[in-house]
Amino acid sequence: MRFGGLWLGLVWLFAAGELAAQVPATTGVVDGEVVDGVTGTPIANARVKLKKEPEDLYAGVDGEGHFRFAGLAPAGYSLSVESPGFLPATPTYVSLVSDANPEADGLIHAKVTVKLTAYAVITGRVTDPYGMPVEDCQITVDRKSVV
Secondary structure, rough: OOOHHHHHHHHHHHHHHHHHHHHHOOOOEEEEEEOOOOOOEEEOOOEEEEEEOOOEEEEOOOOOOOOEEEOOOOOOEEEEEOOOEEOOOOEEEEOOOOOOOOOOOOEEEEEEEEOOEEEOOOOOOOEEOOOOOOOOOOOOOOOOOOO
């Protein structure tokens, strides 16, 4: 009888270990989109950086402005975005807190929308009708409204 109780205890420990191994650890997902801050138009092909020591994670943005980071440990992250023709976004704090209530899929979700500001650069030179450089001239740039 004593041996049977020991055997039953070992079976219970093994079964409990198997159940614990089958329950996935809570992980997080950051889903987001990158848009033009003025028009709201999605920005394709931007580069998104999710910063958490000891390494940075990078994701590309698809043609519809979406990005996704999955399999993240519950923690706080800094998210930044860069895209040609736009000013870099101010880093955004993203929290995947472990004590938050996970969704039905067992994941902690964070949704982020990053708005970028477009910029323009005007370069060139001012010449007279004969192609000679004009010194000390004043240049005015007017912005045309887009309807």
